[in-house]
Amino acid sequence: MVGRVSRLRRWLGRIGVRARGRVPRDRLRSTSPNDVERVRRQYQESEQRFRALLESLPKVAVQGYDRDRRVIYWNEASTTLYGYTADEASGRLLEDLIIPDEMREGMIEAHRAWVEEGKEIPAEEIELEHHSGERVPVFSHHVMLGEHTDSPLMFCVDVDLSDQKRAHRDLAFVTHFDTLTHLPNRNAFETELEGALESCLRRHAGLALIYLDVDRFSEINDALGYEQGDRLLVELARRLGQEQRLTDLISRVSTDEFVLAFPGVNQREDVHRLIGKVQQALRRPFAVANGERRISAALGVSLFPENGLSARELIRNADVAKNRAKLDGPGGLQFFQQHHHDELIREQRMVEQLERAIEHRELSLHYQPQVSVASGRIENLEALLRWQPRDSSAFVSPGEFIPLAERSGLIHRLGDWVMEEACRQQAAWRRAGFTESRVDINLSGRQMLRSDTLARFEACLARHGLTPRDVGIELTENVLIEAEPQVLEDLRRLYHRGVRIAIDDFGTGYSSLSYLKHFPVTALKVDRTFMRDAARQPEDRAIMEGAIFIGHRLGLEVVAEGVESAEQLDLIREMHCDLAQGYFFYHPMPAPDIQVLLSDTAGWSASPS
Structure with a gap:
């Protein structure tokens, strides 16, 4: 833009001097009438070119002023920029039109110094005044024509910078603030928090930082739409800020996460009081489309100086506590x-x-047999995932790495591996002649969130040449209750194709037998916790009996997990339980050991190879 103005200045200078500069009288006296006429014609043409140039710059405001700074020219762009028409501006003083009061004397002196001393007015970014009184940011450049004559003319060339300034302001806002709630963003919050920590350090004061994460906010967006979700967040931000002191800080650091800092908090009871205020803001229902919505949030708290000396460290540690x-x-x-x-x-x-x-x-997969309570015959095998690191002789407990895999999202890769390996092994056993076995695999809740999990299961069966009766699946009751309608529909389709579908760990989730009639399941696996105490605790015995009775009335096969003693076996035999699984019979074993077991166990037939 500066280059453009510089070129304009040179162009105006060349044309303007010819247009506005006086033709010396001695030159006119020494020329013929034809020469005079030619000079006059050139003057008029130059004048026309000059005016055409000025009017052809719709984005550049150009004003002309005489020696006394009165307006002699005002193009249309000047009207657009400053709000005065050419008639309104004509003859008026520059300082009475667009010069702010604080610039008035300086402008008059600068104009005088140029006219009388030849000191040019430098081009610069300034703010001039609109007819309405508002300030207008411009890049202003000045051209003096005929400065060595008795009638010098000054032209101001002003380029409107409003769009650029607005863009800079918008960029500054976005850089420092959240556009939805208008709260400081994470970077701005960290900067403010560092300042607050320095103050606390000088005063030997503490600070509490609370990290807030709205529970299941994605479900709110899915159910009500993003617009309603945004309205809820704006209202939550308003509530959180309502009780703040001037020194307290708040930020929206991600979609549904807020961080609050409370300087000067030294006592644990004060921290709990602040937490109570935050929780109270959450408890009141939020107005949403067609009603109200209640929400909750996970809160993580870190304290200065105990849990960190820097803003970033305190935020990170509060985030860690929030995740816990x-x-x-x-x-x-x-x-x-x-x-x-x-x-x-x-x-x-x-x-x-x-x-x-x-x-x-x-x-690797280990397999634990399920045996018939009545006959002792091995009926099914449950595939159980095992992990033995190369540099260790011990296995990592599934109770340790399975939940971690679910939290990290790695469960999908593990689940695909288990599905593929179980089908591969079952196909190998089929080829070896073991025709009566069935292998069951576990599908976690996180896996079932993927809509194509069951389709991949069917594809895996087909890829290995297996039938729906060769491999079954186990799900917890919570997974079934929270499943999407499409997942339940897919389960019904598998059910009708003959896939065995068992509810695993029955009794530890929602524990409502009334749900069973709505789900496409073929078996119940009663959780081992009831088996452990059933012999001594009447309540656990009653639960076992009730689960077996209702399961049978619904036509379901019932499996008792965790059978570890003859006493427990006798108990479930009295209850007419169908199958038992536990250390009293077999520990989980690798595939080669299972194959030996199947070859030697009565009731399993291996065809001659």
Whole structure:
């Protein structure tokens, strides 16, 4: 833009001097009438070119002023920029039109110094005044024509910078603030928090930082739409800010996450009082389309200076505590403890090791038989995932790495591997002549969130030449209750094709037998916790009996998990339970050991190879 104005200045200078500069009288006296006429014609043509040039610049405001700074020219762009028509501006003083009061004297002096001393007015970005009184940012350049004559003329060439300034303001806002709630964003919050921490350090004061994550906010967006979700977030931001002191800080750091800082908090009871205020803001229902919605949030708390000396460290540790709180269910609250961070680092390393385990073939399937309570015959095999790192002689507990895989999303890769390996092994056993076995695999809730999980299961069966009766699936009751309609429809289709579908760990989730009639299941596996105490606890015995009775009335096969003694076997035999699974019969075994077992066990037939 500066280059454009410079070129304009040179162009105006060349044309303007011819147009506005006086023709010396001695030159006119020494020329013929024809020469005079030619000079006059050139003057008029130059004048026309000059005016045409000025009017052809719709985005550039040009004003002409005489020696006394009165308007002699005002193009249409000047009207657009400053709000005065050419008639309104004509003859008026420059300083009475567009010069702000604080610039008035300086402008008059600058104009005088140019006219009388030849000191040019430098081009610069300034703010001039609109007819309405508003300020107009412009890049202003000045051209003096005929400065060495008795009638010098000054032209101001002003380029409107409003769009650029607005863009800069918008960029500055976006850089520092959240566009939805108008709260400071994470970067701005960190900067403000560093300043607050320095102040606390000087005053030997504490600070509490709360990290808030709205529970299941994605479900709100899915159910009500993003517009209603945004309205809820704006209202939540308003509530959180309502009780703030001037020194308190708040930020929206991601879609449904907020961070609040409370300087000057030293006592634990004060921290709990602040937490109570935040929780109270969440408890009141939020107005949404066609009604109200109640929400909860996981809260993580870190304290200065105990849990960190920098803004970034405090935010990170509160985030760690928040993630721990989410494991406790909706509305969880956790204060940061160092072992949380240490455990997080350990889990991250384990996730990396687990990813490598898939590639390095450190995973295997062990199989635990299910036997008939009446005959002792092996009926089915449950495939159980095992992980033995290359550099260790011990297995990593599934109770440790399976939940971690679900939280990290790695469960999908593990689930695909289990599905493929179980089908491969079952196909191998089929080829070896073991025709009466069935292998069951577990599908987790996280896996079932993927709409194509059951389709991949069917494709895997077909790929290995297996029938729906060769491999079954086990799901927890919570997964079934929370499943999307399409998942239930797919399960019904598999059910009608003959796939065995069992509810695993029955009794530990929603534990409502009334749900069973709505689900396409063929078997119940009663959780081992009831089996463990059934012989001594009447309540657990009653649950076992009730589950077996209702299961049979619904036409379901019932499996007792965790059978570890003859006493427990006698008990479930009295209850007419169908199948038993547990250490009293068999531990989980690798595939080669299972094949030996199947070959030697009565009731299993192996065809001659």
